[in-house]
Amino acid sequence: MRFSSLQKKEVIELKKGSFIGFVQDATIDIEKGEIAQLHIGEIERSFFSDSKSKGVQKIQYKDVMTIGKDIILIENKRLNK
Template sequence: MRISELSGKEIIHLETGKRLGVVGHTDLLFNEETGEVESLIIPHGSIVSWGKGKKETIIDWKDIETIGQDMILIHAQK
């Protein structure tokens, strides 16, 4: 799968149905040795909310349950 194929997909928590973000507004963390994606990093808030609460959510690639046409479903324990 290409990164461009992930762009625009919503990231949804499978158990809660909560929308966590959209790929394209997230960062990807790669393993430098293998080139594999390790995590999605979803930023929170904006410049206005600087310093208030958690700034990002990190989702391990292994927590992705399925990648569909419009969304990515995750099953994270965090």
């Protein structure tokens, strides 16, 4: 799987069903050749104004439960800001 296929997918926390953000970047473990973390950008949505980025959270790739066509489900053990 290429990283470009993960970009811009919605990330949903599995237990609560809450929207976390969109995949923006990743940390790669060069020695293992694997994705170590996904960087999730939070977007503040408002009906009356433009969307604004609120910050970036990092989740461990091992916390990813499944990757679907449009979304990524994660087991939210802890989010790193």
